[in-house]
Amino acid sequence: MAAEQQVKPGRVVARLARALEVALGCVDLTLSQYRVLGILDAGGEAASVLADKLGVTRPSITGVVDGLVLRGLVERHPEGSDRRRIGVLLTPEGRQLLANADAEVERRLTEIAAELGAGRRRDALEGLSSWQEALDAHRARKLAARLSEVAS
Amino acid sequence: MAAEQQVKPGRVVARLARALEVALGCVDLTLSQYRVLGILDAGGEAASVLADKLGVTRPSITGVVDGLVLRGLVERHPEGSDRRRIGVLLTPEGRQLLANADAEVERRLTEIAAELGAGRRRDALEGLSSWQEALDAHRARKLAARLSEVAS
DNA sequence: TATTGTTATACTCTATAACTATA
DNA sequence: TATAGTTATAGAGTATAACAATA
Numbered sequence: 001m002a003a004e005q006q007v008k009p010g011r012v013v014a015r016l017a018r019a020l021e022v023a024l025g026c027v028d029l030t031l032s033q034y035r036v037l038g039i040l041d042a043g044g045e046a047a048s049v050l051a052d053k054l055g056v057t058r059p060s061i062t063g064v065v066d067g068l069v070l071r072g073l074v075e076r077h078p079e080g081s082d083r084r085r086i087g088v089l090l091t092p093e094g095r096q097l098l099a100n101a102d103a104e105v106e107r108r109l110t111e112i113a114a115e116l117g118a119g120r121r122r123d124a125l126e127g128l129s130s131w132q133e134a135l136d137a138h139r140a141r142k143l144a145a146r147l148s149e150v151a152s
Numbered sequence: 153m154a155a156e157q158q159v160k161p162g163r164v165v166a167r168l169a170r171a172l173e174v175a176l177g178c179v180d181l182t183l184s185q186y187r188v189l190g191i192l193d194a195g196g197e198a199a200s201v202l203a204d205k206l207g208v209t210r211p212s213i214t215g216v217v218d219g220l221v222l223r224g225l226v227e228r229h230p231e232g233s234d235r236r237r238i239g240v241l242l243t244p245e246g247r248q249l250l251a252n253a254d255a256e257v258e259r260r261l262t263e264i265a266a267e268l269g270a271g272r273r274r275d276a277l278e279g280l281s282s283w284q285e286a287l288d289a290h291r292a293r294k295l296a297a298r299l300s301e302v303a304s
Numbered sequence: 305t306a307t308t309g310t311t312a313t314a315c316t317c318t319a320t321a322a323c324t325a326t327a
Numbered sequence: 328t329a330t331a332g333t334t335a336t337a338g339a340g341t342a343t344a345a346c347a348a349t350a
Contacts, residue, residue, distance in 0.1 A: 010257030011190045012280045017169035038163045084308040105162030115289035120282045127279010128164045130272045137267035236326045236331040
């Protein structure tokens with residue numbers, strides 16, 4: 001009952017991330033593409049907002065979106081009155097593929113979690129819910145910080 | 153108290169993985185390099201074993217190890233009597249950098265988890281312990297399956 | 305002047321196919 | 328023949344720096 005506290009959280013996330021990459025390969029998506037589609041699932045976003053939310057540079061977003069456009073998974077559209085901004089939107093095909101990806105990934109993660117007893121299996125999955133909440137709150141806080149910085 | 157069950161586990165892992173990449177950038181490591189160092193922390197391994205454990209091809213391992221050797225973080229050594237096999241070992245510098253990486257990554261994940269209340273924060277971190285256990289068991293099962301396949 | 309998005313360029317990781325050395 | 332590791336090559340993601348168009 002001791003020897004539990006020296007878990008290295010980063011290493012666990014690193015291994016889970018690789019499992020995710022392999023699962024996404026089955027639906028021909030990269031981790032980066034999956035992240036972009038996941039954000040767009042909640043609605044279209046400007047390229048710069050995508051870059052901000054993902055923590056990558058704008059040239060990176062250009063590249064990933066180029067690939068998704070080529071496959072018909074997203075579309076670029078003018079957005080609002082600021083003619084510099086370009087919105088990115090999920091197509092029906094993109095939405096469908098994202099659903100397939102979610103299912104495949106969940107299947108894979110469930111298969112791994114199946115190694116655990118029922119109690120710890122529930123802990124593992126509920127832990128991810130907690131992380132989601134934390135990530136959402138953290139993103140909101142960073143956004144608020146950026147906005148108040150701009151106001152200065 | 154409803155609206156809790158539609159969490160998409162893959163998306164959470166995808167976002168955590170990006171947070172990890174950013175944190176590792178602070179110590180000049182990629183996710184793949186961190187994974188390799190993490191395995192070697194438990195002891196030297198042949199290149200093919202690394203490929204197996206990480207779920208990547210052998211050429212990929214050659215490339216990642218090349219980069220780590222160039223930076224003096226790992227070394228290649230002949231291993232055992234089979235002169236085809238090449239063992240990869242952590243250097244003291246590699247071990248030190250890995251420790252720094254673990255610390256930086258943990259700092260970042262803790263910062264994100266700090267958005268949660270104490271209870272859910274504990275859930276989140278203990279959930280990762282459960283995932284570690286699951287990943288270990290799953291890896292062991294795959295290894296056993298491969299061995300019994302070879303025996304046929 | 306500042307911002308949005310892109311282009312140009314370079315580095316890393318990934319994969320497949322072909323090769324060498326060893327078994 | 329089969330296996331361990333490498334080389335060759337190509338595709339994707341990342342970054343920085345420089346540029347165009349717009350604000």
